[in-house]
Amino acid sequence: xxxxxxxxxxxxxxxxxxxxxxxxxxxxxxxxxxxxxxxxxxxxxxxxxxxxxxxxxxxxxxxxxxxxxxxxxxxxxxxxxxxxxxxxxxxxxxxxxxxxxxxxxxxxxxxxxxxxxxxxxxxxxxxxxxxxxxxxxxxxxxxxxxxxxxxxxxxxxxxxxxxxxxxxxxxxxxxxx
Ligand SMILES: [Fe+2]
Numbered sequence: 001x002x003x004x005x006x007x008x009x010x011x012x013x014x015x016x017x018x019x020x021x022x023x024x025x026x027x028x029x030x031x032x033x034x035x036x037x038x039x040x041x042x043x044x045x046x047x048x049x050x051x052x053x054x055x056x057x058x059x060x061x062x063x064x065x066x067x068x069x070x071x072x073x074x075x076x077x078x079x080x081x082x083x084x085x086x087x088x089x090x091x092x093x094x095x096x097x098x099x100x101x102x103x104x105x106x107x108x109x110x111x112x113x114x115x116x117x118x119x120x121x122x123x124x125x126x127x128x129x130x131x132x133x134x135x136x137x138x139x140x141x142x143x144x145x146x147x148x149x150x151x152x153x154x155x156x157x158x159x160x161x162x163x164x165x166x167x168x169x170x171x172x173x174x175x176x177x
């Protein structure tokens with residue numbers, strides 16, 4: 001099956017199937033770097049977000065990470081999501097916010113290897129950070145069941161969570177379904 005057909009199969013299933021079905025399809029499609037060549041964009045400044053497809057009720061994004069690059073602690077605004085590691089490996093640290101004190105407590109940290117899938121929480125009090133731990137570049141595919149327009153991000157200087165609008169670093173208008 002060619003790359004375009006594989007990506008389209010996943011998109012069709014996400015729009016019409018239950019989570020169980022598109023997750024097993026995601027595993028079955030066995031995506032690799034070669035499937036996303038037109039969406040791969042690296043930057044020395046920060047990890048990049050390239051939109052692969054976006055519909056009213058889902059979003060598929062490819063993230064490209066240079067060695068050591070990291071996403072600061074952030075939330076997903078309650079959207080359900082899965083991360084599939086296309087290449088390399090990552091460390092995820094998960095935090096819970098105390099609703100009263102607003103302090104973040106680390107819940108766990110986990111290593112996510114190539115072709116593994118990590119589920120991101122729908123709990124608005126849960127946050128995570130992700131870092132590329134590979135001795136080289138890594139690539140991850142992020143599937144969100146609701147497009148995420150804005151999210152809370154931990155601002156190191158302010159020492160608190162700040163709401164930010166999210167944008168793509170790269171997008172092709174044809175991806176908007
Ligand atoms: Fe995230």
